[in-house]
Amino acid sequence: MSDQKRLFLVDAYALIFRGYYAFIKNPRINSKGVDTSAIMGFMNSLLDVIKRERPDHLAVCFDKGGSADRVEMFEAYKANRDETPEAIKVAVPYIEQILRAMHIPIMVKEGFEADDVIGTLSKQAEKEGYKTFMVTPDKDFAQLVSDNIFMYRPVFGGGYETWGIEEVKKKFEVDDPLQVIDFLGMMGDSSDNIPGLPGVGEKTAKKLLAEYGSMENLLANTHELKGKMKEKIEASKELGMLSKKLATIMLDVPVEFDAKDFELDHPDIQKVTKIFQELEFRQLLSNFQKTFAVEDSSAETDTEETPSKENSKTPKTSKPSAGAGQFSLFDAQGNEDVIVSTQSSRNTSETTSHLYQSIAPGLATKLFIQNLMKQSSVCFDTETTGIDPITAELVGIAFSWEVGKGFYLPFPENKDDAQELIEQLRPFFESETIEKIGQNLKYDIKVLRKYNIKVKGKLFDTMLAHYLINPDMRHNMDVLAETYLNYTPISIEELIGKKGKNQLSMRDVPLEKQTEYAVEDADVTLQLKEHFEKELGEANTQKLFDDIEIPLLRVLADMELEGIKLDKEFLNSLSEELDNDIKNLETNIYKEAGEEFNIASPKQLGDILFDKLKLVDKPKKTKTGQYATSEDILSYLAKDHEIIKHILEYRTLAKLKSTYVDALPTQVEASTGRVHTDYMQTVAATGRLSSNNPNLQNIPIRTERGRQVRKAFIPRNDDYTLLSADYSQIELRIIAALSKEETMINAFKHGEDIHASTASKVFNVPIENVTREQRSNAKTVNFGIIYGVSAFGLSNQTDLSRSEAKELIDTYYATYPKLKSYISEQVDFARDHGYVQTVLGRRRYLKDINSRNAVVRSAAERNAVNAPIQGSAADIIKIAMINIYNKLEAGNYKTKMLLQVHDELVFDVYKPELDTIKSLVKMEMENAYKLEVPLDVDLGSGNNWLEAH
DNA sequence: TGGCGCTCCTA
DNA sequence: GTAGGAGCGCCAA
Numbered sequence: 008m009s010d011q012k013r014l015f016l017v018d019a020y021a022l023i024f025r026g027y028y029a030f031i032k033n034p035r036i037n038s039k040g041v042d043t044s045a046i047m048g049f050m051n052s053l054l055d056v057i058k059r060e061r062p063d064h065l066a067v068c069f070d071k072g073g074s075a076d077r078v079e080m081f082e083a084y085k086a087n088r089d090e091t092p093e094a095i096k097v098a099v100p101y102i103e104q105i106l107r108a109m110h111i112p113i114m115v116k117e118g119f120e121a122d123d124v125i126g127t128l129s130k131q132a133e134k135e136g137y138k139t140f141m142v143t144p145d146k147d148f149a150q151l152v153s154d155n156i157f158m159y160r161p162v163f164g165g166g167y168e169t170w171g172i173e174e175v176k177k178k179f180e181v182d183d184p185l186q187v188i189d190f191l192g193m194m195g196d197s198s199d200n201i202p203g204l205p206g207v208g209e210k211t212a213k214k215l216l217a218e219y220g221s222m223e224n225l226l227a228n229t230h231e232l233k234g235k236m237k238e239k240i241e242a243s244k245e246l247g248m249l250s251k252k253l254a255t256i257m258l259d260v261p262v263e264f265d266a267k268d269f270e271l272d273h274p275d276i277q278k279v280t281k282i283f284q285e286l287e288f289r290q291l292l293s294n295f296q297k298t299f300a301v302e303d304s305s306a307e308t309d310t311e312e313t314p315s316k317e318n319s320k321t322p323k324t325s326k327p328s329a330g331a332g333q334f335s336l337f338d339a340q341g342n343e344d345v346i347v348s349t350q351s352s353r354n355t356s357e358t359t360s361h362l363y364q365s366i367a368p369g370l371a372t373k374l375f376i377q378n379l380m381k382q383s384s385v386c387f388d389t390e391t392t393g394i395d396p397i398t399a400e401l402v403g404i405a406f407s408w409e410v411g412k413g414f415y416l417p418f419p420e421n422k423d424d425a426q427e428l429i430e431q432l433r434p435f436f437e438s439e440t441i442e443k444i445g446q447n448l449k450y451d452i453k454v455l456r457k458y459n460i461k462v463k464g465k466l467f468d469t470m471l472a473h474y475l476i477n478p479d480m481r482h483n484m485d486v487l488a489e490t491y492l493n494y495t496p497i498s499i500e501e502l503i504g505k506k507g508k509n510q511l512s513m514r515d516v517p518l519e520k521q522t523e524y525a526v527e528d529a530d531v532t533l534q535l536k537e538h539f540e541k542e543l544g545e546a547n548t549q550k551l552f553d554d555i556e557i558p559l560l561r562v563l564a565d566m567e568l569e570g571i572k573l574d575k576e577f578l579n580s581l582s583e584e585l586d587n588d589i590k591n592l593e594t595n596i597y598k599e600a601g602e603e604f605n606i607a608s609p610k611q612l613g614d615i616l617f618d619k620l621k622l623v624d625k626p627k628k629t630k631t632g633q634y635a636t637s638e639d640i641l642s643y644l645a646k647d648h649e650i651i652k653h654i655l656e657y658r659t660l661a662k663l664k665s666t667y668v669d670a671l672p673t674q675v676e677a678s679t680g681r682v683h684t685d686y687m688q689t690v691a692a693t694g695r696l697s698s699n700n701p702n703l704q705n706i707p708i709r710t711e712r713g714r715q716v717r718k719a720f721i722p723r724n725d726d727y728t729l730l731s732a733d734y735s736q737i738e739l740r741i742i743a744a745l746s747k748e749e750t751m752i753n754a755f756k757h758g759e760d761i762h763a764s765t766a767s768k769v770f771n772v773p774i775e776n777v778t779r780e781q782r783s784n785a786k787t788v789n790f791g792i793i794y795g796v797s798a799f800g801l802s803n804q805t806d807l808s809r810s811e812a813k814e815l816i817d818t819y820y821a822t823y824p825k826l827k828s829y830i831s832e833q834v835d836f837a838r839d840h841g842y843v844q845t846v847l848g849r850r851r852y853l854k855d856i857n858s859r860n861a862v863v864r865s866a867a868e869r870n871a872v873n874a875p876i877q878g879s880a881a882d883i884i885k886i887a888m889i890n891i892y893n894k895l896e897a898g899n900y901k902t903k904m905l906l907q908v909h910d911e912l913v914f915d916v917y918k919p920e921l922d923t924i925k926s927l928v929k930m931e932m933e934n935a936y937k938l939e940v941p942l943d944v945d946l947g948s949g950n951n952w953l954e955a956h
Numbered sequence: 957t958g959g960c961g962c963t964c965c966t967a
Numbered sequence: 968g969t970a971g972g973a974g975c976g977c978c979a980a
Contacts, residue, residue, distance in 0.1 A: 028957075031980065092980085608976055609962055629962075637963060662964060666974060693970060695967085702972045705966035713965080738967090738969095791968060800968040866968090873969040877967090881970095909967045909970085 014064040014132045014269060015056060015159070016114075016125045018143035019102070023049045025144055025161065027095055029504075034094065037287040045098035050105065050291055052161060056142055057271070058298045059167070060159075064137070064269040066128070067106055068114040068121040069099075075118040077253055101286065108278035112268055116260050122147060123257040129156045131264040140169070147196070149175045150187040150256060180213045182220075189222045192251030201253045202246055205239045222251045274299055359494070361411040363526035365518055368419075372431065375414060379435050382408045384467075386444035386533035389451045390525045392512045396453035397568070397676055397683055401425055402513040404432070405525035407533045413526035417518060429458045436460045446470050446484050446532045449688065452564045462561075469532050471556045472539035474689035475548040478851060482689045488531045491538050496531055497524050551847050555885050556688065562892040562904070563686045563696075570681030571703070571905045571915070574719045574951070575672045581715060585664040592657040599650040606657055609636045622648055659712070667707065667716045674701045686907070693874050694849045694881040696907060704908045708956070717953035722915050728948050730902075730921070731955035732928045733911035735943040736761055737880045738793050744938040745846075745875065746829030750822065755940045762786040768822045769815070788819050792826065793876055795869025830872050837871040845878035846936065883942070884910060887935035894927055913952065921948060 026048010034044045057065070106113050114124050125148070129139040133155045140159040141148050148158050149170060158170035168174075175184045194212040195203015207215065219225040226248070229241045240247070276299060283292040366375045379385065385408045391399035400422075407413030416432075418425045435441060436455060442465040445451055452462050470482045480486070488494045502524050503511040513521065543549045597603045600620065604611045613634025617626040622644060627635045638655065645651045674682050687697045698704040706720070707713025722729050739761055743751035754764040759774070766785035767774040777785075787804050788796065802812035820827040834856070837843050842852040851874040855867040888907065895902060901917035902924050912932070916924050925946050932944045949955045 028980070031958095605976080607974095610976075631961065633962085635962090658963080662974080666965070666972095670974080687971095691970060695970060697971050699972060702966085705964090705972065707965060709965085794968040794970095797968060804968085869968055877970060880967095911967085 011136065011138045011155075012063050012266075013060070014129070014137045014139045014264075015060065015062040015066075016128055016139060016141050017053065017056070017065070017067040018121050018125060018141065018145060018148075019049070019067050019069045020121060021143045021145050022052045022161075023095055023098055023102070026052065027092060027098070041097060041286070042094035043098075043286050043288070045092075045095045046101050046105075046286060047288060047291060049098065049102055050288070050295075052142075054291070054294055054298055056159070056167075060140070062140075062271055064132075064266065065271045066112045066114050066269050068124045068128075070120045071115045071117050074120045074123070076257070077120075080249060080252060101282070105279060105282055108282060109274035110272035111274075114262060116262055119257070119260045123260045124262055126151050126256040126258050127260040127262055128264050130258050135264070135266065147187075147191060147254065147256065149179060150184055150191075150254075152184040179216075181216060186216060186221065188251055188254050189220075189225075190216055191254035192222050192247060193225070195250060196254070201250050203250050204247050205243055207240075222247055359411070361413075361527075361530065363413050363415065363522055363530070365415040365417060365522040368428075372416065372428070375416070376431055376435065379406060379432075380438070380441075382441060384408060384442035384444065385435075386413075386529045386536065387451065388445060388525055388529045388532065389454050390513050390521060391454055392514055396450055396457070397678065399454060401429070401454065401458065403521055403525055405522075405529040407526060407529035410534055410537075411530060413530050415522040415526050417521065420514065426458060429455075429460060433460055437463050439464045442467060444469070444533060444536045446487075446528070446535070449560050449564050449567075452561065453568055456564065456568055466557050466560065467536050467540075468557065468560060469535040469539055470689055471560065472536070472543055472552060475552055475556065475849065476539060476542050478689075478692045478694070478849075484528065484531060484535075487535055492531065492534055494531065496527050499524070547848055548850070551849055551882075555847065555882065555889070558889045559885050560688065562888050563688065565892070566904055566906070567683050567685060569903050569905055569915070570676065570679055570683040571913075572681050572721050572723050573671060573675055574721050575675065578668050578672050578716075578719045581719075582664060582668045585660050585668060589657060589660050589664065592653050592660070596650060596653050596657060599653065606654060607661060609633060612636050612654065616650075620650070622651070659710070663707065663713055663716070667713075671701060671716075671719065684906070691881075692851055694845060694878040694885075695909060696881070698907075703906055706952070714953055717956070718951045720913075720952035721950065726918055727915050728918055728921060728950065729952055729955040730914040730916045730924060730928070730946065730948045731911060731952065732914070732932060732944050732946050733908075734880070734884065734932065735945055737883070737910050737942065738876050739789055740938065740940040740942060741846075741876050741879050741883075742793060742826065742829070744940040745879070746823075746826045747939070748823045748825040748829070751826070752940050755943075758943075762789060765789055765819075765822075769818050784815065788815060791816075792819075792830075793873060795830075795872040797865075833871045833875065834868050837867070843871045843875050845875050845882050846938075847879070847882040849878050849882060851875075851878065880910060883936045884912070884932070887932040888912065890931045890935065891928060894931065900924065913955070916948065 023045045027045040029048050030044035034042050035047050036042055053067075056062070103113060114128065116124055122145070125141050125143075129141060129151060132139045133153065137155065139156045141151065141156070142159045142161075144160055152158060152170060152172055152175045154172065158175075160168050160170060162168050170178070172184060175187065176182065179187050179190050181187060181190065190212050191201060191203075193204050193207050193215060194209055195201050195207070204212075215225055219228060225240070226244045229237060229244075232240060276296070279295060280292060283295065366372055385406055387407075388405045390402045390405070392402060393399040400420075401418040403415055403417040405413055405415045416428070418428055436443075437460065443462060444467045446468065447470045448462075448466055448468045455462055469484075469487065473480070473482045473487055480490075485496055485498065488496050502516050502520055503513060516524075543552055593606065596606060600615050602615075604615055606612060610633055613626070613636050616622050616636065617634045627640060629635045638658075641651050641655055645655060671682065676683050682701060682703070684698045684703045685700050687699065690697045696704075707716055720729070736755075739751075740755055742748075743755060750768065751761075751765075754761055760782075762782050762785045763774055763777045765788070766772075766777040766781040769785055769788075770777070770781050772781070784805055784807065787801065791801050791804070794800075796816060798809055798813035798816055801807065801816060802809045805812065807815060833843055837853050837856045841854070841856065842850045844850045851870065853867045853870055853874075855863045856871060858864040858867065884907065888904065891912070892904060894900075895904065900920055900923075902920050903915045904912060905915050906913035912928065914924065914928065925948075929944045929946060933942045935942070947955045
C-alpha cells in the first residue's frame, strides 16, 4: 500500500440496519429488556473495519431530517418507508455516545442524507490527496467511485470487498461509475422510493444502458424501442429524469473535511467500557480492548475491572497486528503440560453444574488419551471449519463419558501437526471394544475418514435412535435436548454468528468458548443416549437400530465420500443446445402474447393468458388467488392454442436447464472432481432415504430430452462401467405378500406383467387381449392402491369419470378381495394402536387417525396404508445395501456402491469384476428379505447412467 | 436476505 | 391418493 493517507467514511444508518436485520431471528435483548441488536451490529462492523484497516482518518456519517430537496422533487420520496424499528431508534443515541467516547467525529447536516455528506467529503478529501473508502453496503455509492474513492462493502459470509472503478464497471456493466446514476434511475430502488422506469428491472436497465449510455440519450431515442416497452417508457419520460435526479448523490453539502479533526484518535477506554458494560456487551468489550490494547495502556487497567471471565483471560500481550482477533489455540503458555481448567459453570444456566476442560498439548494430551483408552463407551463430537465434511478441517474434538464432565482437545491449524495429533487418537477411534456415541455420526465419520481414520467398534447415534423412536419429529440436538433433558444448549449462532453476515469459523472462536460449546454437545449427547437406550427397547426397534440404521450409516458415509463422476463438457454442450431452443421459444411466445413478460413467473403468465388473451372463460385459481398455470391445466388447453404448447415446452426446458444441466456442474467438488450427495437418514417419515446437495434421486428419466442428463453420470475411468440394479415392482410385491392375496402373488410367481394381469382380471379378458388403455388404467389403480386410493383421485389421473373410477375400484377389490381386507386391517390397527409398522417393525405414528375432521382423518388413513409398504421397501433395500457393502469390503473388490434411488442401486464397477458383481448384487438384493412373493431385480450396465438402465 | 407459494423432477 | 428436494419469483422484515 502507498503512503497516501486513507480516510474511511462510515454510512451509519446502512450499517445499523444491516446489523439489526442480522439479528432479526433472535434479537439481542439484555437483562434490562433493551434490544441491543442494532448497536451490537454496528459496533461489530466499526471495530472490524478499524482492526482490519487501521485507518488514519475516520468519520461516521448520519442522516438528519431526510432530504428536503428530494422530498420537494418527489413527494413519495421515502414517504412510505416503514416506521423505523424501535431497536434502531434506541440504538442511535447509544451509538453517538460511544462514538464520542471513542473520539470519532460524527458528521450530520440537517436536511441532508448520509449519502450526500459522504459524497461531498470524499470529493473534498480527494482534492487533498486522500484515498477515501466509503464503508457501506449500499450500491448507490458506486456512482462516487474514482481513482481515489472506493467503496468498502461488507459482504455476505463475512469480510469486505473493495470496489474501485474496475469493479463498478463490471458489476453494473457500465463504462463509467457515473452511469450508475442512470442505471438506478432506470431500474428504480424500492427501498429508497426511486420510482424508475415502469417495466424496467435490473436486466432491462443493463441492456438499455449498454445501448444508449444514459437516461437522457434513451429518452431522446425512444422511437427506436418497440412494443409495450416503447409505450411505457415514452409515457414516463418525466419520471425517468426525476428518478435520475433522485438517484444522484449531492456533492455540495455545506460540510468541511478537516484532516486534523478526522484523525483516528485514542478512545477514552474507560468511558467506552462503561457504556459497553451497561449494555452487557462482554464479547464486544474484549474485542474492543484487544483492538486498542497496544495504543492505550489504560486498557490493561480496565481489563482487570471487568467481571467477565473471558476478558480476564484476554492475553495482554496479544497485539492486534497478530491478525483478526486470532487467539492462539494453545495460550496456556508456560504450563502447557498441565490440563487447563477453563470454566466450571455456565453463565446462563446456574442450575447445571459441570466440568468441561480443554487439554493442552504434550504430556496432558498423552495422559488424557491413556485415560480415554480405559473407557468402554465414549461420546465424541468433532468441531470443524465448516458443514461440508469433504472440505471441513478439524478444529477440535470433544469427549465425554460421564454426565456433566468432558474434555476438549483443540487441533492445530497446521495440517501436519493436526495429522500428528489424530494419529495419537487412532487407537481410540479404531478400537473395536470402545463404544462410540454421537449425534449424526455419519458427519464425524466422514471428517475423520479424511484424516485416514476408520471409526470402528460399536456405534450409538442419538439422531438415528430418535428417528426410530419418533420419525415424525425433528432430530437436531437442540430440539432433543429441550424435549428430553429440559436443557437449552449454547446455540452455534451464539458462537459464530448467524450464517451469512460475518459468520466466523469455529477456529476464530476463543478456546474457552469452543470448549464450553463442544463439550456441552458431547455431554448432552451422552445424556440423550442414556435416555434413548431405554426407549429403543420399549419401542421394540432395537433390532432395526442395531441391524439396519447403524450399519447403514457407515455404508452411506462411504458412498457419499466416493461421489460420482460427472461429464461436465457434455452438460455444457447440452446447456448450449437448451439455451438455443429456449431463446427460440421465448421469441415465439412473446410474439404470440404481443408483449414481453417473464414466462417463469406464474403470476405474470396467468395474467397474460387469462386476462389479456382470455383463453378460458372461467380460469381456475390457486388458493392464493392467482391463476393456476400448472402443467395439467395448461396441457388441457394445449391442443387449442399454439402459445400454450410453446409455454409448456419452454417450462420443461428452462427447468431442465436450471435445475440439472446448469446446476450439477457447479456441485462438483473441486478436490475430488466428483459430485457428493448427502443422504439424509432421518427425514423421511416412512424410512426412506432422501438425498440433497445435490438431490440425485430426482434426475429426469421420463422424457427423452430430460433423460439425456443421465448421460452425464459416468464411471470413474475407462476401466470401470456403471451398473444399475433396480427392484421390479417392489411395492406391489410387498402389498401382495402382506395381504396374502393369492391371485396377485401367483401372477408375480409366474413372472407375469402385473399390470396386464390385473387388467385381464378386472376387465375379464384373456391376458393377451388386454388393450393398451386397459393396461394403463389397471396400472393406475395398482399404484393408487399403494397410495391409498379414492375414486376422486383415480378419475383425476385417468380419462375415467368419477363413477367409472368408482366402478373400476369396486371391480378391482372384487378381484383382489384380500387386498381390500388388508387395507381395512391396516386402518383398524392404526386406530387401535396409534401407529402402523413395516416388516421390520419400523413404526409410523398417526395421531390424526381418529380425527373428527374427515379430510385430516382420510389423509391419516392413506398414510396407514402407504407407510408400511413404502417403509418395508425401504427396509429391504437398506438390508441389501448393508449386505452388498460388507461383501464388497470382504472381497476387496474395486467396485464401489455410489447411489441409492429408493428401489435402485448404482455401482461403479471395475470391468473385470462385472460378472461377479452382477450376480452378487442380484443375489443380495433378491434375498435381502424373504417374502411370499419373489423379489426380482433388473440389471443393466453401460458407459453412463442412461445406458445402464 | 429469508420464507413461502408454485411448479416440476424422482420413486 | 404416498414420500421427497430444488429453482424461481415475489414480497416482507
